Amino acid sequence: MLLLAKLSTAIWMLGRTTRVILALQNVTIDDRFGDELTHIVPTFTPVDGWWLGGAGGTGGFAKPSASLAYNKTWLDSTHEVGEVERMINFGFTGVSLYVYFIIANSQDFSAFTDYKFLMDGELVGTYTHYVEKPSGYLYNTPVYVNRTLKNEFHNFSIVVDSTEQPVLLLFDYAIYTVTATNDLVNQPSSRFPTPIPPSDVGADVGRTLGAFTLGLFLGMLLLVVYRRQKTQGIAGGALLMYVKRRGDG
Ligand SMILES: *[C@@H]1O[C@H](CO)[C@@H](O)[C@H](O)[C@H]1NC(C)=O
Ligand SMILES: *[C@@H]1O[C@H](CO)[C@@H](O)[C@H](O)[C@H]1NC(C)=O
Ligand SMILES: *[C@@H]1O[C@H](CO)[C@@H](O)[C@H](O)[C@H]1NC(C)=O
Numbered sequence: 001m002l003l004l005a006k007l008s009t010a011i012w013m014l015g016r017t018t019r020v021i022l023a024l025q026n027v028t029i030d031d032r033f034g035d036e037l038t039h040i041v042p043t044f045t046p047v048d049g050w051w052l053g054g055a056g057g058t059g060g061f062a063k064p065s066a067s068l069a070y071n072k073t074w075l076d077s078t079h080e081v082g083e084v085e086r087m088i089n090f091g092f093t094g095v096s097l098y099v100y101f102i103i104a105n106s107q108d109f110s111a112f113t114d115y116k117f118l119m120d121g122e123l124v125g126t127y128t129h130y131v132e133k134p135s136g137y138l139y140n141t142p143v144y145v146n147r148t149l150k151n152e153f154h155n156f157s158i159v160v161d162s163t164e165q166p167v168l169l170l171f172d173y174a175i176y177t178v179t180a181t182n183d184l185v186n187q188p189s190s191r192f193p194t195p196i197p198p199s200d201v202g203a204d205v206g207r208t209l210g211a212f213t214l215g216l217f218l219g220m221l222l223l224v225v226y227r228r229q230k231t232q233g234i235a236g237g238a239l240l241m242y243v244k245r246r247g248d249g
C-alpha cells in the first residue's frame with residue numbers, strides 16, 4: 001500500500017503540471033467578414049463615416065492592393081479635425097491581441113495616422129505614423145499588440161479624435177489568441193474550439209486525468225494482488241480454492 005500511496009502522489013503531481021500546459025490558438029477578426037468563430041463583425045462608428053475597400057467597395061482616396069489585404073477587404077475612414085470621433089469596437093475572449101492596419105505613405109491625400117487603443121475602457125496604447133518616402137502601402141502592420149491579457153472577455157476599441165490634422169484609418173484585421181486544452185487540440189475536427197474559461201479548463205483536464213488515474217490505480221491494484229498471491233502462495237492458494245468452491249457450488 002505504501003507503493004500505491006507513492007504512485008498516487010506522483011500522479012497527483014503530474015496532474016498539477018498538466019493543468020498549466022495549455023495549447024494556444026489564433027482567431028482572426030476580419031473588417032468585413034468578422035470573427036471566424038462567432039462571425040460577429042466589428043462596429044464602425046459613425047456608420048456613415050466608413051467606406052469598404054476591396055470586395056466591390058470603392059474605398060476612399062487610398063487605393064491599396066486588395067490582393068494583399070486580409071480577405072481582400074479593408075475599411076477606410078478619414079477623420080477631419082472637429083468631426084465626431086471615429087471608433088472601431090469589438091469584443092473577444094483571449095490572452096493576446098494583435099491589431100493590423102494598412103499604412104499609407106502618400107503625398108496625394110491625408111495619410112497621417114494617430115490612433116488610441118482602449119481595453120475595457122482604459123487607454124492602453126497609441127500608434128502614430130508620419131508619412132514617409134517612398135510612397136506606397138505597408139500591409140499587415142501591427143499597430144497594437146498585447147500579449148499579457150487575462151483570459152476573460154475584453155471590450156476593445158480603436159479611437160480617433162484628431163485635434164491637429166486629418167487622420168487616415170485603413171483597418172484590415174485583428175488576431176486574438178485563445179487557450180484550449182490538449183485533448184481538444186488533438187481532435188482534428190475542432191480546429192477552432194470555443195474559448196474556455198480557466199475554471200472549466202481545469203475541470204476538463206481534471207476529468208480526463210481522473211479517469212486516467214482511476215484506470216492506472218485499478219491496474220496497479222490488480223498487479224499488487226497478483227504479486228501477493230505469488231509470494232504468499234498459501235494465502236493466495238486458499239483464496240483461489242475458496243473462489244473455485246463458490247463457483248462449483
Ligand atoms: C498568433 O499570431 C501572432 C501574430 O501573427 C503570432 O506571433 C503568434 O505566434 C500566433 N500564436 C499562435 C498560437 O499561433
Ligand atoms: C478569409 O481568409 C481566410 C484565410 O485565408 C480563409 O480561410 C477564409 O475562408 C476567408 N474568408 C472569407 C469569407 O473569404
Ligand atoms: C494589456 O492590457 C492590460 C489590460 O487588460 C493593460 O493593463 C496592459 O498595460 C496592456 N499591455 C499593453 C502592452 O498594452
Ligand SMILES: *[C@@H]1O[C@H](CO)[C@@H](O)[C@H](O)[C@H]1NC(C)=O
Nearest residue numbers: 089090091120121155156157
Ligand atoms: C464596449 O465599449 C464600447 C465603447 O466604450 C461601448 O459602446 C460598448 O457598449 C461596450 N460593449 C460591451 C459589450 O461592453
